[in-house]
Ligand SMILES: Nc1ncnc2c1ncn2[C@@H]1O[C@H](COP(=O)(O)OP(=O)(O)O)[C@@H](O)[C@H]1O
């Protein structure tokens with residue numbers, strides 16, 4: 001086990017009513033070393049909140065967020081994040097963006113540059129090292145973002161719908177790249193998506209969350225080898241099961257509305 | 267560039283035409299000594315050749331105006347940037363303090379005159395104070411706003427790579443907010459320049475473009491006032507268009523946002 005949410009609840013102040021908005025209610029989840037965990041669920045069910053807790057960007061309102069047995073107190077290079085929204089600094093070149101994430105920690109500039117170039121080579125973008133992010137396509141930007149996060153050599157990779165805004169074809173291609181990257185490095189990956197097919201193609205485990213308030217509904221271990229054939233009888237029935245669960249959830253059809261209730265802080 | 271020049275010429279022509287019509291109308295209807303554009307341009311030419319307006323050359327007036335404005339603006343920059351950065355990075359401070367800044371912004375330039383005189387009396391310091399007070403609010407507002415609008419994801423990227431707060435500020439917040447900061451600096455500069463006329467009502471020394479305009483009420487030398495107005499417009503435009511537009515394009519380019527096509 002590398003990370004663990006232990007009875008975690010997260011309450012945000014609802015900007016309109018000023019009351020508590022329960023984004024996560026009593027969530028417990030263990031993340032095993034080396035697994036490829038996919039978090040799925042309709043929008044607003046707390047997937048990003050869960051990831052932000054693991055990253056240390058947010059602190060639990062209740063319960064504990066543990067990484068290697070210790071409570072997470074803030075963001076750290078050991079837990080690298082790939083964001084859905086554009087996150088490259090437009091005022092830096094691609095290479096500078098990747099180098100930005102490398103700790104200065106004594107390493108000379110030339111050494112850091114070499115390491116950054118190596119990461120860009122791994123995502124096939126070394127020839128764009130001196131381009132500006134805005135000159136790249138959406139898929140290339142996300143590849144650079146992945147390279148930047150990997151350059152920090154994180155122990156756990158947290159990806160929040162990293163390919164959610166890309167077209168279907170590019171998404172599939174990057175899914176495969178992410179998969180081969182994981183197969184090569186065997187880093188622990190937590191991958192958020194609202195696309196069930198994407199989760200079934202990639203994950204060694206799929207965790208379904210449901211909203212109002214955000215909680216874990218069910219999980220499936222998938223020991224199928226890659227590349228996976230989603231039209232195989234086993235995957236088809238698995239897919240039906242997940243989709244069925246998702247639709248059984250009371251909020252799946254309407255707009256997800258998180259419950260408004262107040263949790264006392266303790 | 268040629269298109270820009272064309273637009274500038276059209277703009278100038280529109281203003282001159284409106285001015286000329288007004289002048290002729292006032293001369294015929296009211297018998298007022300309204301200077302026409304040719305009279306004013308001749309006077310400007312003579313002034314540039316060294317003729318005196320209100321007992322000093324146009325160069326002496328311009329120089330003293332520029333130096334007051336420069337002093338007021340530098341003070342405004344120092345206060346405005348520091349306050350803006352503080353408000354931008356400390357939400358509690360922002361919530362508590364920004365209302366005061368917005369109130370200051372609402373105070374019209376002329377209203378600072380009694381306040382300046384009560385604090386500093388007549389003289390250079392009062393003028394500089396007025397210029398600074400009108401330049402500070404837009405600098406604070408745009409600096410703070412620019413920093414606060416930096417996407418959370420940018421700061422998170424820096425935090426997860428283990429950066430200290432000071433490094434996040436220097437390498438992420440400042441560059442990401444730089445366009446907005448420059449915009450505030452530009453508005454502040456323009457505010458300060460525009461308030462010169464009001465501010466120079468309280469100068470101790472009989473020098474300055476604003477003072478020249480104000481003085482024409484007594485000397486009835488309205489042509490001199492128009493010369494001063496033209497000089498003020500040309501200097502304001504030059505600084506705004508040449509200096510700030512260049513600076514902004516450069517920053518845009520460095521930031522990698524919508525690069526200018528024609529540079
Ligand atoms: N910073 C915040 N302040 C207030 N409410 C928030 C904040 N972040 C998330 N929420 C709310 O918490 C719920 C879960 O959000 P999120 O974790 O982003 O869902 P998902 O990623 O599954 O779409 C949503 O209702 C959202 O509006």
Ligand SMILES: [Mg+2]
Nearest residue numbers: 047048049160
């Ligand atoms: Mg989300």
